[in-house]
Amino acid sequence: xGNPMKIRAAVKEGVTEVKVLMQHNMETGLRKGADGNLIPxxxxxxxxxxxxxxxxxxxxxxxxxxxxxxxxxxFKGGAAGEKVSISWVDNTGDSRTDEVAITA
Amino acid sequence: xxxETNLERRKALKTGASFGLLAVLGAFGLxxxxxxxAEWNKAAFSSKTMEDALSAMGMSSPEDGAASIxxxxxxxxxxxxxxxxxxxxxxxxxxxxxxxxxxNPNVMAANFVLPAGTEGMVTTRVKxxxxxxxxxxxxxxxxxxxxxxxxxxxxxxxxx
Numbered sequence: 001x002g003n004p005m006k007i008r009a010a011v012k013e014g015v016t017e018v019k020v021l022m023q024h025n026m027e028t029g030l031r032k033g034a035d036g037n038l039i040p041x042x043x044x045x046x047x048x049x050x051x052x053x054x055x056x057x058x059x060x061x062x063x064x065x066x067x068x069x070x071x072x073x074x075f076k077g078g079a080a081g082e083k084v085s086i087s088w089v090d091n092t093g094d095s096r097t098d099e100v101a102i103t104a
Numbered sequence: 105x106x107x108e109t110n111l112e113r114r115k116a117l118k119t120g121a122s123f124g125l126l127a128v129l130g131a132f133g134l135x136x137x138x139x140x141x142a143e144w145n146k147a148a149f150s151s152k153t154m155e156d157a158l159s160a161m162g163m164s165s166p167e168d169g170a171a172s173i174x175x176x177x178x179x180x181x182x183x184x185x186x187x188x189x190x191x192x193x194x195x196x197x198x199x200x201x202x203x204x205x206x207x208n209p210n211v212m213a214a215n216f217v218l219p220a221g222t223e224g225m226v227t228t229r230v231k232x233x234x235x236x237x238x239x240x241x242x243x244x245x246x247x248x249x250x251x252x253x254x255x256x257x258x259x260x261x262x263x264x
Contacts, residue, residue: 015223030209030262054201056222062149064205064230065125072227073216081191 002088002096009084011061016078016102018049018056020071022087028063030042044069046089056072080104136257145233150173150213154239157204163241169249175240177253189213191226195244198224206252207236232257238263 003023010017022044030039041063049057056075078084085099151157159165172224176190191201199215201224213230224244237252 027256028209028233042239057219057226058217059158060144060149060212060215062212063210064208064232066229066231071189073218074223074225076158076221076223 002090002094005086007084007100009035009078009100011052011078011080011102011104013077015076016051016084017074018084018086020049020069022047022069022086022088022096024068024088024090025035026061026063026065026066026067028061028086031034033052040095042090042092043090044070044088047071048086048087049098050087051078056084078102111163128192145212145215148215149210151211154204154206154211157197158241161202161212161215161241163202163243163250164243166248166250169240169251171243172244172249173177173240173242173251175238175251175253177189177238177255180258181254183256184234184259186203187230187232187255187257188227188229188240189238189240191240191242193224193242193249195224195242195249197245198242199246200241201226201244202241203228203239205230206235206239207234208233 006021007014008019024044027039027042031039033039043063044061047059057073058103061069080102081101083099084102085097087097089095115178116201145160148157148160151160151244163177172193172195181187181204191203198218204211205213212230216226218224235256237253237254239250241248241250
């Protein structure tokens, strides 16, 4: 299920700014653990942002995205109280969706 | 390690990798219910060089985007594990933004698809193993533009 994301969506002058902080280890698969063995790759591969059921951003991530990925983007439209949802899928098939109401 | 165990290990790795891929595809199907999703480009994300990554993304000869792309990165990153990157463009109809780190083991960091109505900018954070160029490719009106900036890394982000 993954851990909850922190999402903020705020509308100003007809543009909604969305900030997302996902909680994910984003292991590259190239690091060695304390036992000297490689830690398997474990990272988010796809992210999708939706506003009122419409896709406003899609992203594909590789291993070079930092641990606990951060994302900021803006889309036209949005009103206080309307919903923005963010979903991710990682390379193990785990996924998570969180939703937030837009604030003015 | 003798030859035989090495072969076994290879086999195990191979099986593991294909299971992983299946899992991704399965989850992909689940998420796909809404609008169609751009596919995770395995070839691009496992590319070891900029050339391979760009060609896997179909961006082989982007135009110079130094004037039309605003790439904001720190000059010096004290911590290579968290390097903030903002790519913005004044070009009309920005459809796609891709971010690469040219000296990382896997050079492609992220690809963003921006539908109409989404502004032509995105901010994220990337890992850098050592001093390298952060490369941004922007697709606007069907054309690709590229720019790059060097970030000096004093402590790498891929240490054990």
